[in-house]
Amino acid sequence: MLSTHDSMVSAKRLAIMGGTFDPIHFGHLLIAEQAREAMELDMVVFVPNGRPVFEKPHEVTSAEERFRLCSLAIAGNSRFSLSRAEIDRPGPSFAVDTVQEFRKLYPNLDALFFITGADAVLDILGWHEYDRLIDQCEFIAATRPGFKLDRLNELGSETLRGRIHFLTIPGLDISSTDIRARVTRGHSIRYLTPDPVVRRIDEVGLYRPDCSSSDNAAV
Numbered sequence: 001m002l003s004t005h006d007s008m009v010s011a012k013r014l015a016i017m018g019g020t021f022d023p024i025h026f027g028h029l030l031i032a033e034q035a036r037e038a039m040e041l042d043m044v045v046f047v048p049n050g051r052p053v054f055e056k057p058h059e060v061t062s063a064e065e066r067f068r069l070c071s072l073a074i075a076g077n078s079r080f081s082l083s084r085a086e087i088d089r090p091g092p093s094f095a096v097d098t099v100q101e102f103r104k105l106y107p108n109l110d111a112l113f114f115i116t117g118a119d120a121v122l123d124i125l126g127w128h129e130y131d132r133l134i135d136q137c138e139f140i141a142a143t144r145p146g147f148k149l150d151r152l153n154e155l156g157s158e159t160l161r162g163r164i165h166f167l168t169i170p171g172l173d174i175s176s177t178d179i180r181a182r183v184t185r186g187h188s189i190r191y192l193t194p195d196p197v198v199r200r201i202d203e204v205g206l207y208r209p210d211c212s213s214s215d216n217a218a219v
């Protein structure tokens with residue numbers, strides 16, 4: 001049987017699914033799965049960012065804990081894997097560095113993609129060295145309830161638009177922000193994220209008003 005590492009090495013079409021994943025939820029898993037099928041990907045690699053580049057309005061949970069939640073969420077899907085690339089790399093988590101690292105690790109890829117939701121893709125122009133980034137990978141931009149993809153026409157250059165594949169997926173109006181708020185208020189998050197993630201959040205006491213398992217100091 002092939003290990004995850006072997007199947008990644010032999011993968012020809014790979015996608016990076018980047019995010020803060022604080023916490024990971026069914027919206028993330030759904031866009032990864034829909035992209036995998038639509039673009040005939042061999043593997044989707046979840047890459048939780050170590051230190052989010054853009055300031056977040058909340059205290060970000062420690063990278064190790066977010067990584068652990070991702071690992072619980074993707075268990076059982078042999079086409080999903082998880083990377084520590086951004087967690088182990090010092091400094092801010094720039095997508096361009098991750099893409100370059102993947103290009104070096106897997107030099108025989110036919111295609112490398114970066115998956116985003118409709119909100120994140122609108123930000124690409126503001127990403128660090130975005131022209132180098134779009135040169136090295138293509139984007140898959142999935143629909144997300146509450147965000148319009150057509151705004152990209154106003155923003156993007158011809159070159160950028162040519163590198164983006166638009167993907168319409170069933171809308172799941174789930175966000176990590178909403179999940180955190182629900183936990184803080186003591187409400188249920190069951191069926192918004194896989195059961196093992198729900199259990200872990202409960203066990204560790206994440207997002208409760210008195211919880212301090214964040215590493216904002218390192219952000």
Ligand code: ATP
Binds near residue numbers: 018022119144177
């Ligand atoms: P937060 O509310 O903390 O920003 P989030 O739910 O947006 O969390 P992120 O980790 O910021 O999650 O998102 C990672 C990627 O997943 C982004 O590209 C985002 O657009 C995409 N994404 C997140 N949730 C959804 C969803 N429900 N539908 C489609 N795309 C999504």
Ligand code: MG
């Ligand atoms: Mg977000």
